[in-house]
Every structure is written in C-alpha cells, then in structure tokens.
Amino acid sequence: MAILLSRGGNNVPAEVQRWQHFLLSRNIPQAGSIDADFGLNTQNATKIFQLEMGVPVTGALDAATHAAAVTRGYRDISMDFYSARAGKHWPPPPSFNTPSNAARNSAFGCFMFSLQPEGPRPDHETIVIGGSCDGAQRDWVAANIVTIDVTQLKFAAEYRGRFRCHRLIERKVKDLFGRWEAEGLLHLFLTYAGAYVSRYVRDTQLPKAGHGPKKSSAVTSLSNHAFGSAFDINATWNPRTKTPAPPDVTQRGSVRLLVPSANAVGFFWGGHYQAPTKFDGMHFEFADFSQL
Ligand SMILES: [Zn+2]
Known part of the structure; x- marks a missing residue:
C-alpha cells in the first residue's frame, strides 16, 4: 500500500520531504523549499503536477496521483522500508573508526x-x-x-x-x-x-x-x-x-x-x-x- 499525503493529514514527515523533492525536481518551484510540512505551497505544487498528468486535481498525494507519479520515477515504498530501519542502533557502526x-x-x-x-x-x-x-x-x-x-x-x-x-x-x-x-x-x-x-x-x-x-x-x-x-x-x-x-x-x-x-x-x-x-x-x- 502506498504512503499517501495531504494538507492537514497525518503525514510521515520524511515522505513529505520526498514528495516535495519530487515536485521540485519536476521543475515545479511552487513547491517552495523541502521542509517536511505539507502546506499551501506543497498543495499548490501537487495541483500543478495533477494538471500536468491529467489526474483529478485534489492537491493531495492520493492514490491516483501516486500512481501517476510512479510512472515519472517516484518510488513506491511502503512503511516496511522505515520499520526495517528503526531505532537508535540503526544503522550499526562501520568496521573503521574516526581517523587518528x-x-x-x-x-x-x-x-x-x-x-x-x-x-x-x-x-x-x-x-x-x-x-x-x-x-x-x-x-x-x-x-x-x-x-x-x-x-x-x-x-x-x-x-x-x-x-x-x-x-x-x-x-x-x-x-x-x-x-x-x-x-x-x-x-x-x-x-x-x-x-x-x-x-x-x-x-x-x-x-x-x-x-x-x-x-x-x-x-x-x-x-x-x-x-x-x-x-x-x-x-x-x-x-x-x-x-x-x-x-x-x-x-x-x-x-x-x-x-x-x-x-x-x-x-x-x-x-x-x-x-x-x-x-x-x-x-x-x-x-x-x-x-x-
Ligand atoms: Zn562537522
């Protein structure tokens, strides 16, 4: 199941960042800056993307918009991606140390x-x-x-x-x-x-x-x-x-x-x-x- 986002929704902050970066890299500067906050800028930029793709203009990263974005290189990741990388011991330290x-x-x-x-x-x-x-x-x-x-x-x-x-x-x-x-x-x-x-x-x-x-x-x-x-x-x-x-x-x-x-x-x-x-x-x- 795709991770969806909307203004005022119960959003995953890192996923809002990922969506904002996607919009910016699609040359939609209306997205503003990457700030993890799905605000008015992100909503407007999402609408522009929806118009470009011919999907219903809702201003939210909904299922139809997500599917359209995936055809343009947006990765379809699940919450498992994050839950597999959880906790203060993730990731483990490397085999080498800070330099002397x-x-x-x-x-x-x-x-x-x-x-x-x-x-x-x-x-x-x-x-x-x-x-x-x-x-x-x-x-x-x-x-x-x-x-x-x-x-x-x-x-x-x-x-x-x-x-x-x-x-x-x-x-x-x-x-x-x-x-x-x-x-x-x-x-x-x-x-x-x-x-x-x-x-x-x-x-x-x-x-x-x-x-x-x-x-x-x-x-x-x-x-x-x-x-x-x-x-x-x-x-x-x-x-x-x-x-x-x-x-x-x-x-x-x-x-x-x-x-x-x-x-x-x-x-x-x-x-x-x-x-x-x-x-x-x-x-x-x-x-x-x-x-x-
Ligand atoms: Zn430093």
Whole structure:
C-alpha cells in the first residue's frame, strides 16, 4: 500500500520531504523549499503536477496521483522500508573508526596554523592556516582545498553551489552523492552547513590570547573540517549533544538513512562517535584511508 499525503493529514514527515523533492525536481518551484510540512505551497505544487498528468486535481498525494507519479520515477515504498530501519542502533557502526591525528596528517598533509587573540578571532574555534609543515606548499589551503559543485545538494537550503573539500576526497564526495541519488535519498538534505572550515573541534578549551604557529600533526583537537575531509548537513535537527541523533528515520531532518552508503565509501558518521565525545549527527568525515 502506498504512503499517501495531504494538507492537514497525518503525514510521515520524511515522505513529505520526498514528495516535495519530487515536485521540485519536476521543475515545479511552487513547491517552495523541502521542509517536511505539507502546506499551501506543497498543495499548490501537487495541483500543478495533477494538471500536468491529467489526474483529478485534489492537491493531495492520493492514490491516483501516486500512481501517476510512479510512472515519472517516484518510488513506491511502503512503511516496511522505515520499520526495517528503526531505532537508535540503526544503522550499526562501520568496521573503521574516526581517523587518528597521525592518519589524517599523513593522508591529507600537515599544515602550520595559528590562533588569533579573541577580539579579532571570528569565532571561538577559528584558526588561520599557513603553509605545509615541510615548507613545500606556501599556502596549504590553496594547494589542497578545491571547490566543487555538488548538484545533488541544489535543493538544500544554504547551499550556494560551492562545496569546499580536500582534493584527495573530491572523487569520494562525488561517489557518495551519486550513490545517495541512485538510492533516491536526495530529499533528506534540508540544509547544508559546510565542508572545509579552518577550526578546532567545537567547544575546545582555547587560550584567550591565541597562539603562534603550530603543526597540525602536533595538535589532536583540530576539526576534520580543517583538513577539508568533513561536511555537515541538517544541523538544526542533528545538534551536537550527549544523546544520539534522533532515532526515528521518518522524522524531519533525520540523516540516518544516509549512513550506510557513507560508510560504504569510507565516510564515518558523527552519530557513531563513542562517549565521552559528543554525538554529532550532522557530521560526516572521511575516515577509511584504505579507500584513497
Ligand atoms: Zn562537522
């Protein structure tokens, strides 16, 4: 039995996202943004789709509209799909772990960095990256960080067509988003919150006065974002906390369905961190260096 949706109905939020993404990718911008809320915009966009398809114009994803959508590539999934992926232990963690500082420096290159005093520092954790530790690269960022357009993120709020990451994982990022597209999961991206960011791990204790040049290989508390090997999505619904990311995969903003493919191509999910590290459900980082 198909999962149906309507304005004011008892809707499955992830399915509303999926329907909104379908309407947007059919070039019906009246759908607005993907927000899991079947409101007036979604209703109007549904009517436009119904007119295009010659089915009764009800504004709801009813059985006739669902059948028409399936002929245009909308997947017919059942609630079993979600119930088979339920609970805070789904999905299980991968065989590899979050990268050690030695491993990421070895793979991505050691860089010199400093920390400005608190006044001029843009936020608590922001660092200034200089050259490579061996002096071969005068500007480590220019030599290693690339900007790509991950088109699969085009309907995610706050995505501006620029995804900045380490050049060595460009292929892995494209592979990952390609897999997510093939799986029909692009509706899960509500917001994009960045990849390469030069900073320490959030909430690291840092000196008010800042510090002079240090080697990234000598400091374990830098974020993987500083190496350009991590990215964040759906931050609002997956904050860094002591408790695991929301377990319900049908819930607005859940990223759990994305995790198996991420693991398959070598990305570790922050929701799989072990205590006492805070869980970080918005966060994916490249970790399986055997795949590079
Ligand atoms: Zn992150």
